Every structure is written in structure tokens, then in C-alpha cells.
Amino acid sequence: MVSNRYHGTRQQRAPSHVINAGPGAMKLGGKSRDVDSFVDQLKEEGENVVSGPLAAPGTKIAPITPQIMNTELVHLRQEERLNVRVGRDGGLQNFELHGLVTLHISDEKWGRIRVQVENRDTRGIQLQTHPNVDKELFRAHGQIGLKVPTKPFPLNTDVGVLKWRFQAQDETALPISINCWPSENGEGGCDVNIEYELEQADLELNDVQINIPLSIGCNPIVSECDGQYTHEARRNTLVWSLPVIDASTKSGSMEFSAPSSTPADFFPLHISFTSKTPYAKLKVSEVLLVEDESPVKYSVETVFFTDNYEVV
Known part of the structure; x- marks a missing residue:
């Protein structure tokens, strides 16, 4: 993991x-x-x-x-x-x-x-x-x-x-932390769980995007998601979007499965936000x-x- x-x-x-x-x-x-x-x-x-x-x-x-x-x-x-x-x-x-x-x-x-x-x-x-x-x-x-x-x-x-x-x-200096757990599912792909947590409770983060790379041609199957997600097939990227993260929504998660993938395929993740x-x-x-x-x-x-x- x-x-x-x-x-x-x-x-x-x-x-x-x-x-x-x-x-x-x-x-x-x-x-x-x-x-x-x-x-x-x-x-x-x-x-x-x-x-x-x-x-x-x-x-x-x-x-x-x-x-x-x-x-x-x-x-x-x-x-x-x-x-x-x-x-x-x-x-x-x-x-x-x-x-x-x-x-x-x-x-x-x-x-x-x-x-x-x-x-x-x-x-x-x-x-x-x-x-x-x-x-x-x-x-x-x-x-x-x-x-x-x-x-x-x-x-x-x-x-x-x-x-x-x-x-x-x-890491306590981070405004927000993300835990990403890809694990092989025994069928040539991976099950992925990602969680975020706001580390600085006084911050309000807007337009948060977590860009998760995928293997070429991978079509992820999302089973659970706080916020929204978009599969940008041309970029081989799964984009997890959250309009606002603050003290009232300080944590959230997304789960998906990705055929024909290994745990290394999902890195590096790129995150952006404004505040x-x-x-x-x-x-x-x-x-x-x-x-x-x-x-x-x-x-x-x-x-x-x-x-x-x-x-x-």
C-alpha cells in the first residue's frame, strides 16, 4: 500500500x-x-x-x-x-x-x-x-x-x-493533507482510496483540484466520491474537484478501481487551490x-x- x-x-x-x-x-x-x-x-x-x-x-x-x-x-x-x-x-x-x-x-x-x-x-x-x-x-x-x-x-x-x-x-505545516492508497486487486488492476483532511482549520480553500494520473487507456470506475470528478481521457487523468474545503468539510474521500494498472501509475498527484x-x-x-x-x-x-x- x-x-x-x-x-x-x-x-x-x-x-x-x-x-x-x-x-x-x-x-x-x-x-x-x-x-x-x-x-x-x-x-x-x-x-x-x-x-x-x-x-x-x-x-x-x-x-x-x-x-x-x-x-x-x-x-x-x-x-x-x-x-x-x-x-x-x-x-x-x-x-x-x-x-x-x-x-x-x-x-x-x-x-x-x-x-x-x-x-x-x-x-x-x-x-x-x-x-x-x-x-x-x-x-x-x-x-x-x-x-x-x-x-x-x-x-x-x-x-x-x-x-x-x-x-x-x-508535515504539520501543510494546509491540507492527502492520503492515497492504491492496492493491487489480483485482476491486473488496482483499487484506489484517496482521502483529504484540512490541517489548518482557519483556512478556507476554494476550487480545489486533485489531478490523479492514470495508465494509458485506463477507464476508472468511481464507486464513491465527495465533490465531483472528471475523467479526462486525453490527458489520462482523473480530476477530483471540490468547490470549497473549510472547517465544516475538513475531510472527504474518493474510491475507484482502475483496470490494467499498478500502484505506481497514480503518481505524481498534482493539487491546486485558491484561498x-x-x-x-x-x-x-x-x-x-x-x-x-x-x-x-x-x-x-x-x-x-x-x-x-x-x-x-
Whole structure:
């Protein structure tokens, strides 16, 4: 028998965005030499700086369900992407999480601001602010502000201001685990049982897909399935789909038989999901004007998704 750990999802639920508000005003110069050099420095450091609202700064965009979101003139995007490799007999071979907060300001009035970040994570996540951000301000007060507070943040540009990285060696770090048990049935094929379990109860995973490879020409016979499944014959793949997995649907299973197969045929499994719940316990809680510390109306978009998640 072969065991695996992996992740999944359940019934569709409306995605949740965090939007906080508060009045305020301030003046920001147009696209000055300082702003240009700030953006140029970001590009030199490998940040993907894109003009236009909601442009994602990451290397891979999460396949999020289309939605309508009212974004404010000060908008932040908190993005996390996950790379995981788990052994088929258990054991975490790789776990790496990369996070990035980008700031997008659409009105020069709100250029000189500070962003308050709450960090309630105790797992040793490594945080790093952009070189133009005041590191002492962030260390002492958890605020993201420029080293020279009289300068504005760039306008109409997604600017990466905070990033983080987290690596783990223990399977308890997984957002969701999957156990896959293929066993020979004595008739030249296999009976396969797959189970998922949500390991982080505070997460809600959306659009979960577990892609199970099949031997060429295999027509699986599914006898039990939580959620839905699709046999993609051209890809020789059985796709197990779960719209939502959360604390109320933290476990589920699928059973099927596969003629003309061996246990090794069902690996590697590839899993994907998106989430509006961040993995790291980081949260933007307030935006303030530098001038008088009055609150500024802002919006936050949060997305956590898989870059590559496989059971090998």
C-alpha cells in the first residue's frame, strides 16, 4: 500500500475581501524623479512593477473565480504562493511559501501614507521590507512607510513594499493533507482510496483540484466520491474537484478501481487551490496619513494559491 499527504476543497462560497475605511487627505506630487527612481529600483531588484489597477506582481497569477470588488484609491494586494512536494509514503520533501504585499495608489492626495500591519504569526516567517521602506519604523511599530516621509509612494503603479518567506520540514505545516492508497486487486488492476483532511482549520480553500494520473487507456470506475470528478481521457487523468474545503468539510474521500494498472501509475498527484484566507497570520489593519496620522480609506485583496503542489 502507498500513502500520500495532500490537499482539497468543498462547496462554493462567496469569496471574502477585507475592506477597511477611514477619512483623510494629503498631497502627493505627480510622477517625480523620486517616483521614477523608486520604480526603477524595484525593477532592478526583480519586482514585477505593472501600471494599472489590480495588476498582480507575482510570477504566476492565481486562477481566482471572477468577482466584483470595489477598490479604493489606496488598494493593497496580499499574495501568497505555495510550493510543496510530499513523498508518496509520507514525509515532507519541500515546503516553501512566498508572500508579497503590493500597494497601489490612484490619487496623488494619498501618496504620503503609512500602512499598519498586524503580525500574529509565530512560525518563524521571515519578513523583509523594500529598501526604501523605513525598517526601524516597521520593526518598532509594524508600519510600512518610506525612509523619507516627505516623499510620496509612486502613483498608479503596483509597488511591492513587504515580502516574506517560510520554509518547513514538518508535515504539520501543510494546509491540507492527502492520503492515497492504491492496492493491487489480483485482476491486473488496482483499487484506489484517496482521502483529504484540512490541517489548518482557519483556512478556507476554494476550487480545489486533485489531478490523479492514470495508465494509458485506463477507464476508472468511481464507486464513491465527495465533490465531483472528471475523467479526462486525453490527458489520462482523473480530476477530483471540490468547490470549497473549510472547517465544516475538513475531510472527504474518493474510491475507484482502475483496470490494467499498478500502484505506481497514480503518481505524481498534482493539487491546486485558491484561498481568500492568508496562510501567514499577517493583516493590514490601518492606513494613516504621514502628516497628521488621520485614517485613510483603503481596500485589501487577499489571495493564497498553489504554485506547485505534488505528491511524488
